[in-house]
Amino acid sequence: TYEKAWLIAAMLLIVGFIATITYGSIGLGIAMVDDEGGSIDPNEVFDHEEFSDPGVQQVGEDEYEVYVRAQTFTFVPSPIEVPAGSEVTFHVTSPDVIHGFSVVGTNVNTMVIPGEISTMTVEFDEPGEYGLVCNEYCGPQHHEMSGQLIVT
Ligand code: CUA
CATH class of the missing domain: 2.60.40.420 (Cupredoxins -  blue copper proteins)
Incomplete structure (x- = not known):
């Protein structure tokens, strides 16, 4: 259904954000x-x-x-x-x-x-x-x- 597709899309977006933030801090070589x-x-x-x-x-x-x-x-x-x-x-x-x-x-x-x-x-x-x-x-x-x- 559409509802399920939106839910999955939203979850992927959140996972993507977390990955970006994590990568951002590791990329600096100095992790807070x-x-x-x-x-x-x-x-x-x-x-x-x-x-x-x-x-x-x-x-x-x-x-x-x-x-x-x-x-x-x-x-x-x-x-x-x-x-x-x-x-x-x-x-x-x-x-x-x-x-x-x-x-x-x-x-x-x-x-x-x-x-x-x-x-x-x-x-x-x-x-x-x-x-x-x-x-x-x-x-x-x-x-x-x-x-x-x-x-x-
Ligand atoms: Cu400025 Cu201590």
């Missing part, structure tokens, strides 16, 4: 796997161990958690070193004002609000060096706020 967040009291950022002494933690064979403090006017730690081909989850927060966390040349780009933990999971396929920049005006040295990400 998921996006979740959390929040803490902005005045207590330094009371949380992962943000008072932030860094890279290996949590699985090919899985890393990276804690980053975006603060006027630097990223801590820097450089950040992660191996290629692994799943890297960034958790970024700010103890002071709104900053940005952007990995230059990739689609990794997020706003960092004091006390809000911006979380994103990324896979870097190839070794390389990336700049980290802040893309939210955060004060007079905003344009100098930068860091480095090394994929080994």
Whole structure:
């Protein structure tokens, strides 16, 4: 019947959309796997161990958690070193004002609000060096706020 044909056509269209989106993210070589967040009291950022002494933690064979403090006017730690081909989850927060966390040349780009933990999971396929920049005006040295990400 016509009704059935339309239903099948609609389903094929949906499958096509999903395939396109999936291909689009794989095609970049940098996959955003998921996006979740959390929040803490902005005045207590330094009371949380992962943000008072932030860094890279290996949590699985090919899985890393990276804690980053975006603060006027630097990223801590820097450089950040992660191996290629692994799943890297960034958790970024700010103890002071709104900053940005952007990995230059990739689609990794997020706003960092004091006390809000911006979380994103990324896979870097190839070794390389990336700049980290802040893309939210955060004060007079905003344009100098930068860091480095090394994929080994
Ligand atoms: Cu931090 Cu602009």
